[in-house]
Amino acid sequence: MILRLPYLSFLFSRRAIVAGSALAILLAITLTVSVKLGAFPLSWSQIIATFARRADDVQQMIVLDHRLPRILTAIGAGAAFGLAGAMFQTMLRNPLATPDVIGFSAGASCGALLAMILTGGFILPGALAGGLVTAAAVTALAWHNGLQPYRLILIGIGASLTLSAGADLLMTKIDALTAAEMAKWLIGTLNTRDWSDVRLVWLGLTFLFPLALWLQFPLSRMAMSDDITTGLGLPLSPLRLLVTACAVALVALGVSVAGPLPFVAFVSGPIARRIVRGGSPAMLPAATVGALVTLLADMAARSFPIVQLPAGVCTAMIGAPVLMWLLLVQFRKGTL
Amino acid sequence: MSQPSRLMAKDLSVSFGKSSVLNELFVTIPDGSLTVIVGPNACGKSTLLRSLARLQSVQKGQVVLDGKAIHRQSSRSVARRLAILPQMPTAPEGLSVHDLVVRGRTPHQSALRQWSKADAAAVANALDKTGMADNAHRPLESLSGGQRQRAWIAMALAQDTDILLLDEPTTYLDLPHQIDLLTLVQKLNRETGRTVAMVLHDINLAARFADHIVALKDGKVHREGSPAEVITEQTMDQVFALPCTVIADPVHGTPHVIPA
Numbered sequence: 001m002i003l004r005l006p007y008l009s010f011l012f013s014r015r016a017i018v019a020g021s022a023l024a025i026l027l028a029i030t031l032t033v034s035v036k037l038g039a040f041p042l043s044w045s046q047i048i049a050t051f052a053r054r055a056d057d058v059q060q061m062i063v064l065d066h067r068l069p070r071i072l073t074a075i076g077a078g079a080a081f082g083l084a085g086a087m088f089q090t091m092l093r094n095p096l097a098t099p100d101v102i103g104f105s106a107g108a109s110c111g112a113l114l115a116m117i118l119t120g121g122f123i124l125p126g127a128l129a130g131g132l133v134t135a136a137a138v139t140a141l142a143w144h145n146g147l148q149p150y151r152l153i154l155i156g157i158g159a160s161l162t163l164s165a166g167a168d169l170l171m172t173k174i175d176a177l178t179a180a181e182m183a184k185w186l187i188g189t190l191n192t193r194d195w196s197d198v199r200l201v202w203l204g205l206t207f208l209f210p211l212a213l214w215l216q217f218p219l220s221r222m223a224m225s226d227d228i229t230t231g232l233g234l235p236l237s238p239l240r241l242l243v244t245a246c247a248v249a250l251v252a253l254g255v256s257v258a259g260p261l262p263f264v265a266f267v268s269g270p271i272a273r274r275i276v277r278g279g280s281p282a283m284l285p286a287a288t289v290g291a292l293v294t295l296l297a298d299m300a301a302r303s304f305p306i307v308q309l310p311a312g313v314c315t316a317m318i319g320a321p322v323l324m325w326l327l328l329v330q331f332r333k334g335t336l
Numbered sequence: 337m338s339q340p341s342r343l344m345a346k347d348l349s350v351s352f353g354k355s356s357v358l359n360e361l362f363v364t365i366p367d368g369s370l371t372v373i374v375g376p377n378a379c380g381k382s383t384l385l386r387s388l389a390r391l392q393s394v395q396k397g398q399v400v401l402d403g404k405a406i407h408r409q410s411s412r413s414v415a416r417r418l419a420i421l422p423q424m425p426t427a428p429e430g431l432s433v434h435d436l437v438v439r440g441r442t443p444h445q446s447a448l449r450q451w452s453k454a455d456a457a458a459v460a461n462a463l464d465k466t467g468m469a470d471n472a473h474r475p476l477e478s479l480s481g482g483q484r485q486r487a488w489i490a491m492a493l494a495q496d497t498d499i500l501l502l503d504e505p506t507t508y509l510d511l512p513h514q515i516d517l518l519t520l521v522q523k524l525n526r527e528t529g530r531t532v533a534m535v536l537h538d539i540n541l542a543a544r545f546a547d548h549i550v551a552l553k554d555g556k557v558h559r560e561g562s563p564a565e566v567i568t569e570q571t572m573d574q575v576f577a578l579p580c581t582v583i584a585d586p587v588h589g590t591p592h593v594i595p596a
């Protein structure tokens with residue numbers, strides 16, 4: 001299908017449009033259900049009343065100041081992770097090469113943690129710096145006559161483990177109460193999000209989302225091979241740099257509002273590509289899947305009785321089996 | 337050397353680490369003809385082709401396209417004049433032949449202008465010329481090796497360039513499919529007047545299809561010219577260290593190598 005505007009034209013596959021719409025509808029339904037879900041029982045009419053500002057103060061507070069920011073943060077962070085994952089998977093032509101597997105998320109968390117300990121704030125700049133430094137270090141260490149994805153993945157996993165240990169070390173330097181809060185954040189959590197988180201993540205997305213979608217055109221060429229990308233007249237090295245910068249910024253954004261949320265970046269791309277098919281990078285569907293997975297994980301975490309479970313525990317429970325399955329598939333195909 | 341040429345290598349040296357692969361090599365690819373580069377393993381055939389397509393960083397000398405050093409021109413502008421099909425190309429799983437061929441239009445498109453009438457015409461023409469129109473909506477991995485290679489050639493054709501470079505396009509194809517593919521390439525060269533240069537392993541197939549043969553040895557052009565000039569007992573012995581008898585192919589009249 002072709003969308004034509006004056007001076008502009010875009011090419012879509014029919015399947016991508018149908019799949020994208022279906023995912024968007026699913027997300028809208030999940031969003032609606034998640035507003036109702038929670039420890040404090042509310043009926044649909046009460047919820048509608050809070051939006052019209054006609055409910056009592058407690059109900060108003062629960063829906064507008066507690067549940068809604070949490071949901072909108074989950075969707076924003078999930079979309080950021082899903083998009084970043086799909087970008088890396090496409091660029092490096094390997095489903096294992098995602099920021100959460102190869103240490104970029106861990107780097108962003110460490111940076112954010114360090115910024116918080118040292119200055120008491122600057123979470124986003126800290127995450128951004130941590131993510132970029134890790135990306136640069138892992139790429140430099142993996143570089144050997146060009147970029148070999150499997151080297152990058154192995155070195156990235158090493159970096160991820162090292163950085164987690166580093167984060168643990170940093171935790172011993174702070175008081176126990178803060179450390180307990182930080183520990184939850186390091187797993188990835190959406191507890192006690194407020195409107196400032198929502199504003200941060202969605203403001204970031206307004207800039208990064210269009211850039212990421214613009215990059216889909218070169219990325220779908222880079223998905224073939226380096227030689228073909230160059231042969232088609234695309235500037236390979238600048239594009240790689242731009243894709244990495246954009247994806248790391250997305251990860252930093254997600255990390256600074258929700259913690260690293262393990263495996264969201266990793267599972268979104270493969271799920272989206274399986275739905276859309278046709279060898280497309282499926283970036284918009286990957287963002288939607290990321291949002292959906294995060295929202296569902298947070299709903300599961302919220303509905304857990306007694307303990308306030310961090311959402312990261314649930315995303316890890318979804319992601320880890322997918323990781324094992326992909327490893328097995330790739331091992332069998334010999335494409336690891 | 338008297339033939340006009342838009343693509344040439346001048347004093348080209350390429351090395352990987354300490355081992356030198358191309359050594360102060362000069363070559364010209366004659367316009368409009370079908371050139372085949374031959375030579376023993378590790379003689380630098382593929383490296384030469386990749387250098388001609390600006391895929392290889394070179395240590396010394398330069399590749400000249402249309403009178404200017406190729407690496408000083410914008411990659412996009414080069415891609416509108418020269419297409420390269422690398423060895424054993426790969427595509428993401430599920431990509432259809434049609435979508436692959438569409439990607440050949442990249443140098444004529446941008447992220448904001450992804451489709452024009454010229455794109456549609458070039459894609460349809462490329463699918464038609466390679467006989468892939470009926471398979472256009474099949475995913476690449478469901479095709480046989482020969483058909484898949486045709487799809488890749490269709491992508492390079494859709495790029496709509498005057499010069500087409502192919503790096504061992506017959507690798508892993510059986511003999512009938514090799515003949516089929518080379519016949520297609522020859523037909524494209526004859527019908528569209530495109531300059532074609534390719535690397536081939538098989539000397540007899542090179543002799544049969546080429547207008548011009550470049551024989552490489554130790555990173556230099558050992559001999560070049562028409563198949564009759566290059567494929568001789570003497571050259572085979574010097575280039576490949578292969579004692580042989582060369583006869584005229586009883587069907588096509590081209591030189592035919594029979595190893596001793």
